[in-house]
Amino acid sequence: MPLASLPKAELHLHIEGTLEPELAFELAARNGVDLPYADTEELRKAYLFEDLQSFLDLYYGLMAVLRTEDDFEQLADAYLARAAAQGVRHAEIFFDPQAHTARGVPIGTVVQGLDAALSKSVERHGVSTRLIMCFLRDQSAESAMQTLESAKPYLDRIVGVGLDSAEVGNPASKFREVYEAAGALGLRKVAHAGEEGDPSYIWEALDLLGVERVDHGLRCMEDPALVERLVRDRVPLTLCPLSNVRLRAVDVLEEHPLPRMMDAGLLCTVNSDDPAYFGGYAGDNFHAVREALAIEPERLRQLARNSFLASFLDDDEELRSRYLAEVDAFAFDD
Ligand SMILES: Nc1ncnc2[nH]cnc12
Numbered sequence: 001m002p003l004a005s006l007p008k009a010e011l012h013l014h015i016e017g018t019l020e021p022e023l024a025f026e027l028a029a030r031n032g033v034d035l036p037y038a039d040t041e042e043l044r045k046a047y048l049f050e051d052l053q054s055f056l057d058l059y060y061g062l063m064a065v066l067r068t069e070d071d072f073e074q075l076a077d078a079y080l081a082r083a084a085a086q087g088v089r090h091a092e093i094f095f096d097p098q099a100h101t102a103r104g105v106p107i108g109t110v111v112q113g114l115d116a117a118l119s120k121s122v123e124r125h126g127v128s129t130r131l132i133m134c135f136l137r138d139q140s141a142e143s144a145m146q147t148l149e150s151a152k153p154y155l156d157r158i159v160g161v162g163l164d165s166a167e168v169g170n171p172a173s174k175f176r177e178v179y180e181a182a183g184a185l186g187l188r189k190v191a192h193a194g195e196e197g198d199p200s201y202i203w204e205a206l207d208l209l210g211v212e213r214v215d216h217g218l219r220c221m222e223d224p225a226l227v228e229r230l231v232r233d234r235v236p237l238t239l240c241p242l243s244n245v246r247l248r249a250v251d252v253l254e255e256h257p258l259p260r261m262m263d264a265g266l267l268c269t270v271n272s273d274d275p276a277y278f279g280g281y282a283g284d285n286f287h288a289v290r291e292a293l294a295i296e297p298e299r300l301r302q303l304a305r306n307s308f309l310a311s312f313l314d315d316d317e318e319l320r321s322r323y324l325a326e327v328d329a330f331a332f333d334d
C-alpha cells in the first residue's frame with residue numbers, strides 16, 4: 001500500500017486552516033463578502049509567510065467568508081473527505097470560537113455547523129472525530145473565560161480545550177484560571193507551546209495548565225531537562241513538519257528535528273496544522289518527512305501508532321485497538 005494510506009490519527013488540525021482558496025471564493029460569493037484578492041491564484045500567491053504572525057494575519061482575514069452553519073459544515077466535510085483519502089482514520093479537530101464571535105458569528109453557529117459534518121463522518125468518510133475548542137492566546141484571559149462560559153450549552157460535543165495564535169509574549173500562565181475551570185468541567189487539555197516560544201512556554205503549559213499533549217513542542221530540544229520530563233511522562237508532541245518550514249520555525253525540512261526527537265524517546269506524532277496554507281494534508285506530511293529525512297518504514301509505522309496512542313480515544317479503547325491493528329497490518333510497498 002502507498003504510504004499515504006498508512007492509517008493514522010490527526011491530532012493537530014485547525015479546521016479554519018483547511019479553507020482552500022476555491023472554497024473561500026465560493027463562500028465569499030454566497031455570503032456577499034468582498035475578498036481583497038482577484039482570484040484563487042492571487043490568493044495562493046499571498047501564501048508566502050515570514051513567521052507565525054504573517055500567517056495569522058491572512059488566516060484570520062480569510063475567515064470573513066465563514067458565516068453560516070452550512071459554511072462550517074461544508075468546510076469540515078471537505079476536510080474529512082481529504083483526510084480520509086490520506087489515511088486519516090481519526091481526527092481531533094481544533095476550532096477558534098473567538099475568531100468567529102468577534103465577527104458576530106455566534107459560537108452555536110460554529111459548533112452546530114461543525115457538528116453537522118462530524119456527526120456524519122464515520123458513516124460518510126470512515127473517520128471518527130473529536131472537537132477541541134481553542135482559546136486565542138493574544139486575546140485576554142477574560143475573553144477566554146467568557147468563551148468557555150458561552151460553550152457550556154455545547155460541551156457534549158467538545159472533548160477538550162487548546163491554546164493557539166501568537167505565542168511569544170502570551171505565555172500559558174495568562175490562562176491558568178480558564179484551564180482550571182475547563183478541567184473542572186471534565187474537558188481535556190492541550191496547548192500550543194514551543195512553536196516559536198522558547199522552552200519556558202512548554203514548561204508553563206505542563207506545570208501551570210496541566211496539559212496532556214503539547215502542540216508542536218519543537219523547541220523542547222533546546223532544554224535537556226525538559227526532554228527528560230516529556231519522555232518520563234510520555235507527553236505526546238503533535239508535530240507539524242510542513243507548517244514548521246512554511247512558518248520558518250525550521251529553515252528546511254531536511255533540518256527538521258523529528259528524527260532526533262524520536263531518538264530521544266519523545267512520543268512524536270505528525271500532523272498538518274493548517275493544510276490549505278502549508279502545502280499538504282496529513283499523508284503529505286508523512287510523505288515529505290520520509291523523503292527529506294529518510295525515515296524508514298518501521299519508524300513511520302511508529303509515528304502512526306503514536307498518533308492513536310496519543311489520541312483521546314481512551315473513551316473507546318475498542319476502536320483504538322482496531323486502529324492499532326490496522327497500523328500493524330499495514331504493508332509498505334512504495
Ligand atoms: N501553527 C499555529 N500556531 C498557532 N496558532 C495557530 N492557529 C492556526 N495555526 C496555528
Ligand SMILES: [Zn+2]
Nearest residue numbers: 014164192273
Ligand atoms: Zn496549530
